[in-house]
Amino acid sequence: MVEPVSDRLSYWLAALREALNTADPVLAVAAAVLAVMLLLLLVLVLRRGPPTSTTAAEFAEIKGRLTAMSEMTVRRQAEEAHALDERVEQVAARLGIALDGVSRRLAESLAETQRQNSDTVARLSERVDTLSRHMGDNLAEAGRRTTETLSTLNERLAVIAEARQSLADLSSEVGSLSGVLSNKQARGAFGQVRMEAIIRDALPSGAYAFQATLSNGKRPDCVIRLPNTPAPLVIDSKFPLEGFEALRIARSADEQKAARDAIRAAVGRHIDEIAGKYLIPGETQDTALMFVPSESVYGDLHEHFADLVQRAHRARVVIVAPNILMLAVQTVQAVIKDAKMRDQAGLLQREVGLLLGDVGRLAERVAELERHFALSGKALEKVSASAVAIGRRGDRLVSLDIEDDPERQLGTAQAAGELTARAS
Structure with a gap:
């Protein structure tokens, strides 16, 4: 189905x-x-x-x-x-x-x-150890350098502190100096002090005099006594600085012209006063020194007031600044030393003669000493020859056969004594 x-x-x-x-x-x-x-x-x-x-x-x-x-x-x-x-x-x-x-x-x-x-770890360990050692050394060196730097810095800070203190002192001194320069009498005293300091530092005390009186009754600030002449060199330190101060603070052209005219009048008058009061024929030198206590003022004179410098030369007044005065005083010091050397020339010749006599006697005594040394040398040669002969005889005696006979030993000793006395 x-x-x-x-x-x-x-x-x-x-x-x-x-x-x-x-x-x-x-x-x-x-x-x-x-x-x-x-x-x-x-x-x-x-x-x-x-x-x-x-x-x-x-x-x-x-x-x-x-x-x-x-x-x-x-x-x-x-x-x-x-x-x-x-x-x-x-x-x-x-x-x-x-x-x-x-x-x-x-x-x-x-x-x-x-x-x-x-x-790699071993190499890294070695490198780390080396690096650590180097770092330690570098840190130690850096520490030492830092310590030295800090020490140097502290020293420099101390120097800076001293410099600041010096600047403060200098500021106060500059303020006082400004006050001195603003006063005519104080200005004259300032120039006098600077001039006297230069003279005292360079010359002996008998070669100068301050405020000495001349025959006309005038009293110059300083006279320097030159050797071989009775006429001293006169120095005046009362230089007029009022006009230069006015020229420094002048602003307009008229103010500057007025200040220059005042300078020419004051300095020219002062040059005439020095020539008239301190240049006395037969009593002082034919030239006098006018001391300017400031190098800048001296430079301004030669740069802007050449007519005043020429006027001073014609009046036989030489304008000098502190450096030039120091040079002139050193020249005078050399002249004084040369004069003293000439004054002592006779004494030096006599002393040299006595010294030559002493040298001659020394030569004679040296020759006599040489003769004594020669005689002593000959005596020493004789003594040396005797000692050699004694040594040879002693060698011969040692080589002989000596018996134990007391009488013969006594005779040998006496013979050796006679030989020794004969050699002496």
Whole structure:
């Protein structure tokens, strides 16, 4: 009896569904082919009408074919699974061998890496030790240098502090100096003090005099007594500085012109006063010195007031600054020393004569001493010859066979004494 078509279709559809759900591509293709054939068969069946014996036979044939195909597919699947298992085993074996080689190489690489890391760590340790030692030395050196620098800095700070104190003192002195220069009497005293300091430092006390009185009753600030002449050299230190102060603070051209005119008038008048009061024929030198207590004022005179300098030269008044006065005083000091040397020339000649006499007597005594040394040398030569003769005789006596006769020994001793006395 033929099974219903719907039941058979359900069965084969379930089988096809399982075949389609498989992961094997061969089975999936076979299932797709069977599905197409089944669809075609259904279409034929539906067109022919209800199933007949012929249809049942066809279904049976199709069933047999499908069963054969299913069995062949299962067999092929089993074969392919077996082949796949063999391949998997071969791949596993190869993977095992490869993994063993990789493990071995990895172990060797790890060992080499560890050895290299050990060497690297050792080198790094040495470098760290060296670096630490160098850093320690550098830090010690840096500390020493820092200490020295701080010490030097402290010394410099101390010097700076002293300099600041000196500047403060100098500022106060400059303030007092400004007050001195603003007062005419104080200005004259300032020039007098500077001039006296230069004179005292360079000349002996008997070569100068301050505020000495001349025959006309005038009292110059200083006179220098020159050697071999009774006429002293006169120095005046009361230079007028009012005009130069006014010229320094002048702003307009008119103020500057007025200050220059005042300078020319005051300095010219002072030059005339020095020439009239201190140049006395036969009593003082023909030239007098006008002391300017400031180098800058002296430079301004020669740069801007050449007419005043020429006027002073014509009046035989020489304008001198502190440096030029020092040079002039040193020249006077050399002249005084030369004069003293000439004054002492006779004494020097007499002393030289006495010295030559002492040298002659010394030469005679040296010659006499040489004669004594010559006689002593001859006496020493004689003594040396006697000592040599005594030594030879002693050697001969030692080489002789001396008996134990007391009388003969006494005679030998007396003979040796006589020889010694004769040699002396």
